[in-house]
Amino acid sequence: MKLESNIPGGPIAEKWTRHKFELKLINPANKRKFTVIVVGTGLAGASAAASLGELGYHVKSFCIQDSPRRAHSIAAQGGINAAHNYPNDGDSIYRLFYDTVKGGDFRAREANVHRLAECSNLIIDHCVAQGVPFGREYGGLLDNRSFGGAQVSRTFYARGQTGQQLLLGAYQALMRQVAKGTVKMFPRREMMDLVLIDGKARGIVVRNLVTGELECHEADAVCLATGGYGNVFYLSTNAKGSNVGAAWRAHKKGALFANPCYTQIHPTCIPVTGDHQSKLTLMSESLRNDGRVWVPRKNGDPRKPSDIPESERYYYLEEKYPSFGNLVPRDVASRNAKMVCDNGLGVGTSKRAVFLDFADAIKRIGDSGVSAKYGNLFQMYEKITDENPYRTPMRIYPASHYTMGGLWVDYNLQSTIPGLFVLGEANFSDHGANRLGASALMQGLADGYFVIPYTIGGYFAGTKLDKITSSQTEFVEAAKNSKALIDRLLSINGKKTVTEFYRELGHIMWENVGMGRNKAGLEKAISTIPNLRDEFWKNVKVLGDKGTFNQNLENAMRVADFLEFGELLAKDALYREESCGGHFREEHQTPDNEAKRDDTKFCHVAAWEWKGENNPHELSKEELEFENVHLITRSYK
């Protein structure tokens, strides 16, 4: 398939302005004639639904939780980037653009990233106006902190709950539109299928999670803002409900899936304690502002961390990357943590952990100073581990956190299916092979508040859309397929629970397609996943009825999607014979173990097309052109 990115012409800094002018408009009276479905109510979905409602579109908003306020954006802790340059330290839109392209290891689309940087300041302005309580200085103006991958302080924050406060801002804007009647809210609904009519996305089938009823909803366009697929590893920092289902169903209807192998393993998470573990908890990257990462120099050193003298501690990030130190990007920090643990220097009972030590910061600013900055994170750490991080260093280890890959979209955020738009983490476009800290919130809100309101109008103005109803054959057919899937799952009545299969899949993915990947491991994953999938469909035990609130059935459907998707992720990782950002192929590294890109062969987006149940995916490429940021080896030394 030929992929048209539809990047506007002209100099990078003028593309978006020019494009906004060139997009055709819909007059206010006509906007209410269009219905837009938005699936997901995280930062991207809630901001999109609210903004489209404000413009006068008729919006239907769907989420799997009991309230749109619970989407997993709420768990983002550290902050949101913007190029306001309030600290007077040399930031600019161009620098934010540059850092993000470089941070993404030159695998993102330049034009999208520049637009993101342009929108960043508008986001802060808008969120402040909504009443988001950002951290402030005593003079009453906004404060900034530093984050990984940047040498300027450009991160705005709301204590350790930035995602929560931004999401509540978007949620409140959404509730305002619900009250006004422009948005109709459908909580506790899971998208089962995307409905295409004449090749265009015209609606969805959802399962009402309370009654089990399958509902058909028609629209003139569908926006997916359904987040990432980090839960393919079973253990991740994602919410338990986060899943790839909506994106995967759209993929099977013709939307190409781009760069699924770009997964972000976050360096600072609380380590696994046992087989019962159901999820991993992130400790914000902002902790690396003041915390120092180290391991004992001696293999298996039995002493308490406080008894190990300075000279016998290996501050590996500070030693290897003197200019960025503990604030190297996430992929670099994670890989190094794995490396020191692989070399036997890991700490804790599992030996799969490193120290994040605040002793120096406490000496400098005291317990109270540290508490003012990170109090809620320290409390969370203590509740989970039963250890006091003010007195003994935190133990951390990388965990699956964010996924840069996603459904392929053009500059207008439109997928390869006309009328299907993909926003936020669910798309692939802005972070390349590695996302920098505090950039996810920025992208979700940029897409929802400031991009989709323009580009969807351009689509409507330039597209002939016939009148349809949800009782048409295409909807009936899709609902029938969804019903068949549910009936099939409930009829298997096997021996193994959904969670047992899910854990097995997670284990395969983490061991073979995790932080370090190689040909043998990837091939092993690719050969074992189909077997596990076959076994799932023969031997899974799903209990209860379809016509009730049935969490067992919900999970079974999500795991069924992951069992298909995991294989594509591994295939993409095998295909990409280079290391870049979060994708580290052990065969492709420099002598000092840094990622080695291959710009001649792989400076492109790999977008995969579903060709049916028993056929291999077909690859399409979008070549990436770097006209502004020159392709260099990323160095944080």
Add this chain to the structure above:
Amino acid sequence: MSEGNMNLTIKVWRQKNAQTRGAFETIRLSGISPDMSFLEMLDVMNEHLMKEDKEAFAFDHDCREGICGMCSLVINGIPHGPDSLVTTCQLHMRKFKDGDIIVIEPWRSAAFPVIRDCAVDRGAFDRIIQAGGYVSISTGNAPHANTLPVPKSDAEHAFDAAACIGCGACVAACKNASAMLFVSAKVSHLSYLPQGKPEAKKRVLAMVEQMDKEGFGNCTNLFECEAACPKGISVEFIAKMNREYMCATVFYAEKTYSTDA
């Protein structure tokens, strides 16, 4: 680390839906580790149940890191259980002893109908926010962020209120099933900030009216809500809301303004 050796007796509330009567079911569990979270203990319980072809116990949960507000269990009579300042998902089994009997119930309030077992419908909270829990600003309208300084203490107070996760523990803890702590947190968050001031009077009247309509009870100053709140939201916000409400009833008159050009 190996799994643990705690033996527990769990009494869980089972209820098919809002129309049917519920009852407690007793389940015995062994091999529980003190390092498990409370919800991980329930995961283990559900795996056991399903292995015996019994349907899993339904409970709401999502982020499992104490911020989404989805988890909601009354554990031994206390919303979110015996630990302080945590949600159920952050409660760990080390807070219990081998041999303990643990009683698990849903949030009980007429305004939160049971969906199944311990999953309840908290849509009433969304409707209260819809009544006015926002600043009326549409995308594109915002002035430059630093044009309006906010005194740090106001911003911090606003934040203390805004930390509410909307879980509903305050309602579950209150003998009147009052939602005053939840409503006052949103009213206070927005009225501490200059951005929320223009609509403050209208907001408090509308939100309180909706709260009453939903069937939540009144506040009789027992402060159980504050004790149960996983985010430590202070009852001082209820006092603040009462002042604002009084003031608004005296000084605010709804007028309709024409928006015609």
